[in-house]
Amino acid sequence: MTAKVKILFGFYQISTVLSSTYSARLPDKYTSWTDNLANAISIDWSGFFLPEQCLGYGMRLLAIALSPVALIALLMIAGISALSQLMTAELEQVSYMRQDASVECGSDDHGPITTLATGFIVLWPAGSLVLFTSLLAACYKPLQAKSPNALTRAAGFLHREYEKTWYWWEAVELARKLVLTGFVLLIPEERAFVRLVVATLICSCYAVALAVVRPYKRVEDNVLAVATSLVLLLLFLGTNWSTTFLGIQERYQGADPADVLGFRSLNVIVDSMIILVAVVLAFFLVGAIAAARRVAKIPTIRLVSTKQPPELSIAMGLTWHLFNSHIWSTGQDAVKVIKGELEQLLPDIKVDDLKDIGALEEYIQSSQVILFFLSQGYFRSKARLFLPPRLYRTLAPRTAASPAPQNCLREVRSSLEKDKPLVLVQEADPEKGGGTLQALRDECPEDLQPAIFDNDWPLTIWYRIDEFQLISLKIIAEAPPATTSSAVLLCSPNFLDRTSLPLCVSGELESQSLAFSKPCTLWASPANAGSLALADEIAAAFAPDRETAGLTICTTDDRPASATHLLLYLNEDSFVSDERLAEQVKQAREDKLKIVMAHENDPALGGCQFSRFFEVTPQELIAGGLYKDLAKSCFPGHHRKVSLVLLAKSLGATPARSRAGLLASGSVVEGSTSLAKRSLGGLSRVFAKMSSRSSAEARDSGGEASSVQQQV
Numbered sequence: 001m002t003a004k005v006k007i008l009f010g011f012y013q014i015s016t017v018l019s020s021t022y023s024a025r026l027p028d029k030y031t032s033w034t035d036n037l038a039n040a041i042s043i044d045w046s047g048f049f050l051p052e053q054c055l056g057y058g059m060r061l062l063a064i065a066l067s068p069v070a071l072i073a074l075l076m077i078a079g080i081s082a083l084s085q086l087m088t089a090e091l092e093q094v095s096y097m098r099q100d101a102s103v104e105c106g107s108d109d110h111g112p113i114t115t116l117a118t119g120f121i122v123l124w125p126a127g128s129l130v131l132f133t134s135l136l137a138a139c140y141k142p143l144q145a146k147s148p149n150a151l152t153r154a155a156g157f158l159h160r161e162y163e164k165t166w167y168w169w170e171a172v173e174l175a176r177k178l179v180l181t182g183f184v185l186l187i188p189e190e191r192a193f194v195r196l197v198v199a200t201l202i203c204s205c206y207a208v209a210l211a212v213v214r215p216y217k218r219v220e221d222n223v224l225a226v227a228t229s230l231v232l233l234l235l236f237l238g239t240n241w242s243t244t245f246l247g248i249q250e251r252y253q254g255a256d257p258a259d260v261l262g263f264r265s266l267n268v269i270v271d272s273m274i275i276l277v278a279v280v281l282a283f284f285l286v287g288a289i290a291a292a293r294r295v296a297k298i299p300t301i302r303l304v305s306t307k308q309p310p311e312l313s314i315a316m317g318l319t320w321h322l323f324n325s326h327i328w329s330t331g332q333d334a335v336k337v338i339k340g341e342l343e344q345l346l347p348d349i350k351v352d353d354l355k356d357i358g359a360l361e362e363y364i365q366s367s368q369v370i371l372f373f374l375s376q377g378y379f380r381s382k383a384r385l386f387l388p389p390r391l392y393r394t395l396a397p398r399t400a401a402s403p404a405p406q407n408c409l410r411e412v413r414s415s416l417e418k419d420k421p422l423v424l425v426q427e428a429d430p431e432k433g434g435g436t437l438q439a440l441r442d443e444c445p446e447d448l449q450p451a452i453f454d455n456d457w458p459l460t461i462w463y464r465i466d467e468f469q470l471i472s473l474k475i476i477a478e479a480p481p482a483t484t485s486s487a488v489l490l491c492s493p494n495f496l497d498r499t500s501l502p503l504c505v506s507g508e509l510e511s512q513s514l515a516f517s518k519p520c521t522l523w524a525s526p527a528n529a530g531s532l533a534l535a536d537e538i539a540a541a542f543a544p545d546r547e548t549a550g551l552t553i554c555t556t557d558d559r560p561a562s563a564t565h566l567l568l569y570l571n572e573d574s575f576v577s578d579e580r581l582a583e584q585v586k587q588a589r590e591d592k593l594k595i596v597m598a599h600e601n602d603p604a605l606g607g608c609q610f611s612r613f614f615e616v617t618p619q620e621l622i623a624g625g626l627y628k629d630l631a632k633s634c635f636p637g638h639h640r641k642v643s644l645v646l647l648a649k650s651l652g653a654t655p656a657r658s659r660a661g662l663l664a665s666g667s668v669v670e671g672s673t674s675l676a677k678r679s680l681g682g683l684s685r686v687f688a689k690m691s692s693r694s695s696a697e698a699r700d701s702g703g704e705a706s707s708v709q710q711q712v
Contacts, residue, residue, distance in 0.1 A: 003161035003221040010173065011228040014180045015235060022199065024239045024330035025246055027270050035488055038582045080468035118345030123177045133171045135198075143167050148493050150314045160311075166215035176206055193247075196240050199345045203233040218308065226548045227284035231277050238273030239407060242266055297506055301345045304502035312348040314368055321488055322476075323352045325411040330375035330433025334462055338371075338425070341473055341489075345505065349488065361414050369491050370415040371423045371476065372452070373462075375433035378408055379443040411444070420603075421486030423476050424452070424459040428545040428635075430609070432464070461637070467509050467646075470640045478503045478602055480638060482636050509645040514542045514653035522651060523554045523563040527580035530605065531569035534598055534647075536632070539643070542648045551651070559588065564653055568597045570631060575616045582618045588626065596650045597629065598643075602636035 127398055135155045142152045143164060152159075159167040179202060184195045207229035214222045245266055248257040262270050303310050314321055320344070326335040339351045352363055364370065372378070415422065427434035429706040441453050456477035460472040479487035480502045491499050506509055522538075526533040535553045543549030554560045555578075566588045568574075588595055601607040610631070614622060632650060634643040 003216055004224055005220065006161075006173075007221065007225050010177050013177055013230065014232055017181050018235065018239055020540055021181065022195050022239060023189060024196075024243060026239070026242060027267055074575075081230050099557075111531075125182060129174055129178060132174060133168075135180055136168045136171055136278065143315075145314070147687055149316065157480065161217060161221065163214050166213060169213075169215040174460060176202065190562075193243055194242075195429070196236060196243060200236045200240060201232065203229060203236055208640075209371050223284055223288040223291060224293065227281060227288075228282050230284075231645070232275050234273060236277075237513035239267060241269045245269060249687055252494070283577055299506055300347065301474065301503050304504050307504075309347075310489055310492075310501070310503075311494050312346055312489065314350070315493055316364075318367040318368050319350065320363070321349050321351045321368050323354075323363060323370045324373065325371035325408065325415070327375060327378045327408055327433075328680060330377060331373040334375075334425075334427065334432070335371075335373050338373075338462075338473070338476070341477065345473060346477060346488070347537050360410060364411065364414045364420065365418055366421065369409075369423060369486060369488050370420045371425060372412070373414075373427070374427045374437075374440045375434055376440075377433065377443070378440070379412070379445065379448075385402070393651065403530065409448075412414075412448060412452070421484070421491050422452070422457040423479075423488075423665055424457050424545050425472065425476065426459065426461045428461045428463050436603070456484045458487055461635070463633070463635060463639065463640070465633060467642050468633070468635060470505060470508055471510065471642060474503050474505065475638065493613070509642045512645055513656040514645065514648050515656040516543055516648075516652060518652055519552070519564070519650050520653075521554060521560065521562045521568045522596075523553045523556075523559055523562045523583050524569075525581065526555060526557060527578040527584060528567070528569050529573045529577050530571055530600065531567045534569050535567055535642075538651070541644045541652055559584065559591070559593070563593060565594045565596050568595050568601065569595060570610075570613055571600040572608040572612065573606055573628065575618065582621060585621060585626065586618075586624075589621075589626070595626075595629070596647060597627075597631035598634050598647055599631040599635045602634065605634070607636075635644065 011164060018026065030660070045203075077155055107226045133310045135151070138150045139155055139159060142149050143159065156168045162169050180199055184198055187195050187198070207226060210222065210226045210229055210427055216222045216225060241261060241263065245261055245263060246255045247261060248255055258264050261269075263272075300309050324339060326332065342349055352367055354363055371461065383538055388401060426437060426440065437453075437459075441449055448688055458475055460475040462471060462472055475487070478487050478491055481500055485491075485499055487501075489495055490498060495501055522535055524535040526532070532555055533542060533551070539549075539551055539553060543551035552562075559566075566585070568585060584597065613627070619624065632643060634640070634647075
């Protein structure tokens with residue numbers, strides 16, 4: 001919002017000085033509203049306290065320049081206003097001040113006023129430009145290194161709205177306003193048309209520069225800046241036409257300006273200018289809306305409070321935001337995916353790229369947060385090396401400088417000794433080195449267990465299904481409540497004062513608002529232990545008022561005639577605790593009843609490996625293709641909501657709001673492709689061409705699971 005206010009205020013500053021600075025004579029239909037606007041936001045507040053006649057112009061000028069101490073933006077143009085007010089009008093060879101006709105130019109009263117105005121010109125316009133440029137120059141190194149200090153935070157109002165590359169653009173914007181509102185007055189008034197030519201050229205060049213470099217972080221700010229620049233260009237062009245029209249009419253008696261310009265009257269020129277301005281504004285308004293909708297679909301982490309990407313900074317003296325500690329044999333592929341996805345979701349993040357195992361401690365020291373990827377063998381196997389193990393074993397005997405094999409505990413101990421914040425990620429798939437948290441703890445040396453497992457570090461489970469991975473990535477970026485604030489963003493200097501930082505990702509399933517537009521009768525058989533509890537979870541999340549929400553749950557022993565779906569809840573008791581379940585499933589398949597399968601993965605609820613169901617399910621059901629359809633995985637904790645969304649969609653639930661509204665809020669899922677390969681789209685070619693992000697090189701090699709769990 002700050003950037004938009006500054007852009008619009010700059011437009012106001014320039015558009016309201018056409019008459020005073022450029023000697024433009026425009027019809028009342030234009031000058032009436034500009035004069036009213038200028039008077040409403042005038043910085044001349046002296047008349048509110050005493051009549052102007054009671055104050056000399058010198059005192060009024062002093063009040064104008066010093067009264068708005070709290071409004072620095074107005075202070076910057078106080079001197080410019082003073083210079084404008086000193087412009088004179090000639091009356092019978094005697095010149096008087098335009099703003100105070102009682103003061104004759106060159107008189108004893110005029111000299112002190114001129115000196116005072118000159119001082120304020122040096123103090124506010126020129127002084128502010130020098131001050132702001134100096135501040136931005138001093139912020140160069142901290143901003144480029146993303147290591148904010150007290151100066152960069154204090155000067156944030158100058159660079160916060162701009163891209164890192166164009167952090168100094170505020171100085172360019174200030175120089176433009178100063179030139180267009182005041183410095184053009186250095187051109188003599190008898191050459192006022194030259195002022196218009198200079199202003200037109202400046203507006204043209206600035207509009208092109210804005211469209212090319214797009215200095216603002218937000219695409220809508222770039223669109224607004226380009227739109228206001230083009231509108232100013234049209235205003236100056238219209239003023240050029242009107243000045244030329246009046247010049248022909250006044251200097252060449254009997255000449256018809258229409259023969260030269262094609263306009264019959266001055267009103268036609270102004271009307272044409274207003275129509276062109278309206279068309280430009282409408283064009284850019286449509287473009288801004290289209291660009292905003294496209295931006296909403298880009299899968300990047302955003303703050304819930306602002307819907308904008310967070311500013312990721314790093315403490316002084318550090319190089320990396322995150323260091324990934326893992327074991328080659330069971331963690332390499334997953335950590336590669338984590339790194340690639342984080343670099344897409346948080347484009348500014350710096351994740352370590354360990355190339356020299358000999359400098360491991362230096363890498364740890366230079367990292368802001370350490371991620372421990374917990375998989376089998378992590379606490380007792382060799383650490384990752386800068387070469388693949390096979391190649392390392394080949395070259396090690398021949399290279400004296402090659403480091404000796406090290407233990408992953410070296411990374412662990414170094415992190416603890418340096419008191420680094422930790423994030424724990426637990427592998428879930430036993431075939432990929434996953435195990436229970438207790439089993440992983442048992443592998444850890446006893447002296448390290450309390451520091452790692454008992455300190456409430458953020459912990460997430462890594463599932464090899466894309467939509468569930470997004471939940472884990474958000475936890476890595478922002479620790480969940482009731483844990484130690486050691487996530488990547490919460491350790492950033494910009495957010496050290498925050499204990500929580502709610503995040504969202506455009507298109508995430510977790511934030512979808514679903515409703516049952518068509519009646520759905522879900523049969524949760526008593527023979528299927530746990531199915532009723534899961535059905536109630538779905539109803540509580542998406543159909544709390546079942547009578548009006550379109551979801552009905554039946555729990556009869558026999559299939560109800562109105563049933564549209566059978567919920568087959570698969571856990572360790574399925575097809576074992578009650579033999580009736582197999583017959584009910586068989587009959588449902590014969591009756592062509594839709595079967596929605598949910599595979600429970602939470603050990604506390606009887607979760608087990610999917611391979612178990614090939615052992616306990618009657619062979620006639622397996623041979624009949626029961627498991628040819630994909631089962632929805634039900635994961636515990638923070639991942640549970642995504643499981644419920646997938647199940648609700650399988651039951652026919654659809655987004656509760658219009659597609660356009662969901663796109664704007666970033667809560668529509670665009671297909672089911674992986675995060676790394678999801679189409680990022682592009683912004684409007686006219687308004688905001690976005691740079692495409694490279695796809696993550698790594699794709700989870702274990703993602704093509706041999707089981708029939710759904711790969712979202």
